[in-house]
Amino acid sequence: MRITEVSPVLLRGDESYGPRSGAAEAVDQGDWLLLVRVRTDAGLEGWSDVETLGPVAARVLSGPGMGALGFRGIAEETVGKDPLDIEGIWTDLYLATAYYGRRGVVMHCMSAVDNCLWSIRAQAAGVPLSEVLGGRRRDRLPAYASTLFRATPDENQAAAAGYARMGFRAVKFGWGGFGIDPGLDRENLAAIREALGPERELMVDPGWYVHDGGRPRVRTYAQTRAMLEIVADVVPYWVEDFVHPECPADYHQAKLEFPTLRFAAGEQQATIWDFRRLIHEGGVDVLQPDLSRCGGLTVAKAVAAEAERAGREIVTHSWLTDLLHAYSLAYLATLHDAHWVEFNVAQSALSRGVVTTRLSLAADGTVAIPDGIGLGMAVDQEFIRSCQVVV
Structure with a gap:
């Protein structure tokens, strides 16, 4: 062939x-x-x-x-x-x-x-794809809703309550206008946490740069420290990707000051060499290879082996179409330990339209691993x- x-x-x-x-x-x-x-x-x-x-x-x-x-x-x-x-x-x-x-x-x-x-x-x-990747260890995975911060506490609270009604066991809010106004950040996070309640997890993705006055800028370390103090109050499952991607050792520095927080990163990285830096220089708790950026499943398999040796969690970054969700689910199904799959609830018409049958959230907050031959998803020609x- x-x-x-x-x-x-x-x-x-x-x-x-x-x-x-x-x-x-x-x-x-x-x-x-x-x-x-x-x-x-x-x-x-x-x-x-x-x-x-x-x-x-x-x-x-x-x-x-x-x-x-x-x-x-x-x-x-x-x-x-x-x-x-x-x-x-x-x-x-x-x-x-x-x-x-x-x-x-x-x-x-x-x-x-x-x-x-x-x-x-x-x-x-x-x-099915999971079989050639090493064999399926689970048939379903809990999904977390992945979305952007809204502008006000009321809007964020209403959005979080909506995801809870849908059945998601966790929600990640990211980027949007987060990280400019510390007081507003605190109010937004408190409103989201109240809507989700103690039984659902909250992930926070502050982004590694912010738009301030119409211009992007990278936070100083003092600004990062102040942001982490605010985020720590809502006891997040993790804080994601808040460090410049070329400076993974900054995660280690932040860990020394915030030992109770778990840090996640990887969507900006590619190749096994970058992920080794996240593990050994950054001490990151959760690795997030994006299968459409990291080098594909070949690199992700190497990351899995490295993460297992280092005792790190893997949750793929998959904020795109159901093709990427399906690749991620097949990969996560093979890992010895997998807790979540990212589920993009903010799909555009383009992202939604490329597959004939979309993946769906079950009543228990999980998504099934596709079990058809190959990827198990058909594109809508x-x-x-x-x-x-x-x-």
Whole structure:
């Protein structure tokens, strides 16, 4: 079996990222969405979404490369190879793109290709994806609702109460306008905690930068310390991704001052080398590989082994479509210890529309691991054609 095609499928929408007024749901990246399709001469194909700058990534995938190793194109380097040689292809692509890649958009594209190949491996074996990843250890996982902070305490309280009524056992509020006004931050968190009650967990994602006066800035350490003092009052399950991604040792410093808080990070990181830094330099409690950014399932499997040795929890970052949710669920199903899956409740029309049957929350607050052959999710070809733009 050989790979015959690696194609970017770029979709265009008319929604923009951000919170909405009142208790209305926030919206993820609804203006552009990139999917990747890998086809083989055996008629098998894999699909993956990618949380990246879609128009740029589409050209990275399909554009021509140069003659020298390190400047090759992703599609041209992949076509013709055995799709079952997933780890070998990952290494080939890393070397082939080393002088313009190694992280960022190129690694995001590699992640999507890698995910597609794992789906194809499972299809070729006639089994669910979780089986080729190491074997399923659970059939369901508790889901936490993942959303953005609203502007006022009343709006945040109403939103949190809504997620509780839906049956979520935990909720993560992030970004939005959090981190500018300490007094407002305290009121917003108190309102959310009151709505969730003691029986539901609260995760807080302050973001590693804030928009202040229309301009983004990174917090000083004094500002980070003040923010953590406020967050500590609501006893969060974790505090997420509040450190500059190039400075993982700052998590260790924060841990010395706030030993009772648990820190989570990883959505900004890629490759096993970055995650080793989070573990050994940062002492992060919860690792959050995003399968569309970290290097795909091949890297995530290596992260799982590293995390188990270090005694760290893994909860994937999956704030995109149900394709990414399904990849995350299949991966988390194989881990020795898994407590949560992130469930993006802020899906845009683009994110919602790419699959024919969406994943759903059960009455007990869990989501089932897809059990169909391969990824177990089908893309909606008609929807994709209606939103696709030529690259």
